[in-house]
Amino acid sequence: MNPLAMLDAAGVEDCRPWPRRVLSRPDWSALVAALKADAQPALLALWADTAQVHALLLDEAMATVLPVSVAVEAGRYPALSPARPLAAWFERLVHDLWGHVAEGGRDARPWLDHGRWPHAQPMAPRPGPPSTAANPPELLPAEAEDLMQVPLGPVHGLIGEAMHVRLTARGDAVLRAESRLGYTHKGTLVLMRGKSPRAAARFAARLAGDATVAHSLAFARATEAALDMAAPPRAAALRAAMLELERVAGHLDALAVQADAAGLAGLHSMLSTMREHLLRGIGAAFGHRLMMDCVVPGGLAADVAPDGVAAILAPLEALEPDLPLMRRRCQALLGRLDGLGVVSRVAAFAWAAGGVVGRAAGRAFDVRRFDPACPAPTPPEEHVGDAATRGRVRLAQIADGIRLVRAVLAALPEGPVSVALPTASGEGIGCAESVRGDVWHWLRLDHGQIAAAFTRDPGWSLWPLAEAAIAGARVEEADAILHSFGLAASPVDL
């Protein structure tokens, strides 16, 4: 049976704007079997609460999101990973945080839990004694004696992420790359629980500094959906502009990091200078250079400064004439990335890869389509899927982002920038387009307090795709490929 038809027949629980289906255990197992035979819908996320396991599916053709749940019985639920490999990563998380066991799952190794927490399963009603998970964490063993293992991390790069990628190589050729995350796990979901949405927004804003607007906005939209309300028009417009500004700054940073790693000092300096001017303008307009805590449930924490629009437009105007020069100088970088780290179109769809990685591979999915305050973005033109194409997509998005910011600010509505939140109950889902792609937040409010919450950063699909893209490359190319993905550990480690 078609998986979508199965979901149509299921019972629903109130969740806005997308109702959540609740399946019996046999129906969930039947859904897993149906998903094995059908590539659609794609899996965005899998998470849990104390009673149920939830999956977020995406029907790409209809641009519809399908949350679907199954009850956990005696601490177990039927695994989804046999039908959707991405689910294996989430199943490990669900086990480490809630203790629910995925029956028939593809990978039962611990992930977030490195055996260092005071108690295991911190989200369970009764957390357990400390686990005996290995630290340093357990990775797959090398199967043959002539294989060499090359570690990258746990702190990677000059000023970079805390993560660990282990390459298994024969001579110069990488046979397998395995990433090990969880190092930056901060217990964010537990910290959010029991708080008001305004208080919990500080944690959403700190999932990833380079996607703080996107996470804050997706979280705010989930809250507003749960409460069946909307931010005022001026806030909606400013949010759209802030999101573009964050992405323009993020693409400049990602390219600067790549130029730095490639030893292209002139290009690094040009890109960092452009970014710095932009951040100073943003700081003048919103009081924070990264716009952290500026987007809150109900609207914005504060209106843009009186001369803030001018402060934003000035660096954009200065930047625009330099774009052709920037593109030309980036050729030196992109030339080295030609053909490296290919993500195929099929893989991009199967793993629901968003952002530059998805677009460079021919998957144009972009959640800005759900935002009436955002003018239509320009779709990408090529889909080779390699690191060089990802770089070109970044360049195109910088130019497009500048265009969109200007269009939004030129028609900025007057009026308030926030509304008070009622102390009510409800369940909602929100999304926003970050520098890495689509960010999703789900939450359930109980009399104005967060009863349960989860977030899906695009990194969930990008880490496994980066692993696959590095396999087959040469050892010395691994760094450049990793950098081209612009990965972050914190929003995935939670």
Place this chain on the structure above:
Amino acid sequence: MPRRFLPGPLPAAEPSGPVDAETTASLAARLNAAAQRRLGRSLAIRHVNTGSCNGCELEMRALRGALYDLERFGLRFVESPRHADVLMVTGPLTRNLRAALEAAWDATPDPKWVVAVGDCAVDGGVFKGSYAVENGVGTALPVDLTISGCPPTPARLLAGLRALLEAHAGER
């Protein structure tokens, strides 16, 4: 060997908005003089991420960028703690990264200094009290300088490093 000292107080608040170019230039000049005159060589900094959200890294990268041009002032970032004088630590110190931080410290030759960068590294920041964090770098290592902010701006980072350099020079 005395390793701990009290650096001069940092400016209480950062002017929001564009950094005053003159202030930055004069900070830079003092930094340069202190680095060259007293140390006779540049100060090597190793960044250690103990669970940051990456906001602090964004501002540290901005500091390294052209407009602040650290290397001109005798400050540079290095890849290995073995070549470092200063560990600049970001993040609330997650339990899962404590061993990595201690390994970086052990690998750094004496004399060495620890700078806690950002509210998280200072005392855990918003993550203070979580089962998964150890509430800042100071719970694992002796901290010589704290630079607060979430994240601290590049100008504030520069002021902090200047304070470190001057105190360091005065100690010799």
